[in-house]
Amino acid sequence: MKKIKVSLLGKVIIAILAGILFGQFLPGSIARLFVTFNSLFGNFLSFSIPLIILGLVAPAIGDLGKGAGRLLLITALIAYGSTLFSGFFTYFSSSLIFPQILSVSTELTALDNPEDFMLTPYFTVAMPPLMDVMTALVLAFTIGLGLSHIAGTTLRQAFNDFKEIVELLIKVAIIPLLPLHIFGIFLNMTVSGQVASIIGMFLKVIVVIFVLHVLLLLIQFCIAGSVSGKNPFRLLKNMLPAYATALGTQSSAATIPVTLTQTLKNGVRESIAVFTVPLCATIHLSGSTMKIVACAMAIMIMAGEPVTLMEYTGFIMMLGIAMVAAPGVPGGAIMAALGLLQSMLGFNETLQALMIALYIAMDSFGTACNVTGDGAIAVVVDRIAGDKL
Numbered sequence: 001m002k003k004i005k006v007s008l009l010g011k012v013i014i015a016i017l018a019g020i021l022f023g024q025f026l027p028g029s030i031a032r033l034f035v036t037f038n039s040l041f042g043n044f045l046s047f048s049i050p051l052i053i054l055g056l057v058a059p060a061i062g063d064l065g066k067g068a069g070r071l072l073l074i075t076a077l078i079a080y081g082s083t084l085f086s087g088f089f090t091y092f093s094s095s096l097i098f099p100q101i102l103s104v105s106t107e108l109t110a111l112d113n114p115e116d117f118m119l120t121p122y123f124t125v126a127m128p129p130l131m132d133v134m135t136a137l138v139l140a141f142t143i144g145l146g147l148s149h150i151a152g153t154t155l156r157q158a159f160n161d162f163k164e165i166v167e168l169l170i171k172v173a174i175i176p177l178l179p180l181h182i183f184g185i186f187l188n189m190t191v192s193g194q195v196a197s198i199i200g201m202f203l204k205v206i207v208v209i210f211v212l213h214v215l216l217l218l219i220q221f222c223i224a225g226s227v228s229g230k231n232p233f234r235l236l237k238n239m240l241p242a243y244a245t246a247l248g249t250q251s252s253a254a255t256i257p258v259t260l261t262q263t264l265k266n267g268v269r270e271s272i273a274v275f276t277v278p279l280c281a282t283i284h285l286s287g288s289t290m291k292i293v294a295c296a297m298a299i300m301i302m303a304g305e306p307v308t309l310m311e312y313t314g315f316i317m318m319l320g321i322a323m324v325a326a327p328g329v330p331g332g333a334i335m336a337a338l339g340l341l342q343s344m345l346g347f348n349e350t351l352q353a354l355m356i357a358l359y360i361a362m363d364s365f366g367t368a369c370n371v372t373g374d375g376a377i378a379v380v381v382d383r384i385a386g387d388k389l
Helices: 008-022 028-101 133-147 154-192 194-228 232-238 240-249 253-265 270-283 286-302 309-325 332-345 349-361 363-385
Strands: none
Touching: 008 154, 008 240, 028 133, 028 154, 028 194, 028 253, 028 270, 028 286, 028 309, 028 363, 133 154, 154 240, 154 253, 194 232, 194 286, 194 363, 232 240, 232 363, 240 253, 240 363, 253 270, 253 363, 270 363, 286 309, 286 332, 286 349, 286 363, 309 332, 332 349
16 A cells, blocks of 8 residues: 655644644643643754754855855845835835724733743753854854855865755754644644634734735745746745745744755755755845734724834834844744834833734744745845856
8 A cells, every 4th residue: 555645734734733623622731741842842943043054054155156245245135125125015005904994992901921821841951052043144154255265175075064964954853843843833822722812802913914925925926936937826836835834833944944945946056045045034034024014003003103104114124134133033023123113113011012912923924924935035046146156
């Protein structure tokens, strides 16, 4: 009898549905076993992410040669431009929609952090990373650019060997355990009842943001398709496994292995893919920007606060920079944005608590939009690079 092989996308969908289903009746004591696994695996991911960035980005930049500096600048500008477009696209769309469906609420009260209601693991094991994400990224740039300009091969070969170790880590340890990790996340959210209570209050906003992020992905891939001469819908379809994986992991960086695999299926050269995907996982946050801008506008409207283009222009431009260090930590983007919300939009503690609650309720969808858009940027960069590599 032929063994049925389930794709990664299928495993992720099964894990999500199973987490929601078992969360309806599974005792908390049993669910905490999976929460404990999530804690261990999450800490391992946090430890591995800087190594993945260093192991993939540095050799990739080194292999690109002296054109790496220019390609790095081009990729960064495209990613930041995509993030800015997402912010302003969200602002103007929300300005037309939210006043029609939202009204001022006189019952806004401070909410506790939703994470307080989540199940806790039986124990944790600290696995501090050797460096944070930004340090790994800067170090990868520095070493990669150096490798692209020196004549020696010893250090280059060492980093190529390190790249093989990282790829083996991804293939043997991370990818096989991802579905179980995703199952535990959705099980925890279902048992705690966190999602249901938050979605019940902000359902209209969530629906609007979901529609906007689908439109954003269509725009991104239509642009990528027109630039590369490829079918944009086929490009987007190939990125769906990365989208589904990000729904569960809630981390752009943790989804890098899947994003990289699907980007290669879109015909992007490996030298470009292993350079742009880890880089964009850190600097391209179009989905997270969309969520934060839309949520902030919705809360300000419900709180009776004025919403103006002038204040949001500066907020959106700073947001694209402030969140660069956020990927890799689920919910990290909103934590990085709290300072801007307070200083630029005047959010007090009550409005900040509402913002955290609404953002965490749909954290997965913003992350999925981020990583899927990374595939579109990789296609554009591959076309711009042409045959000059």
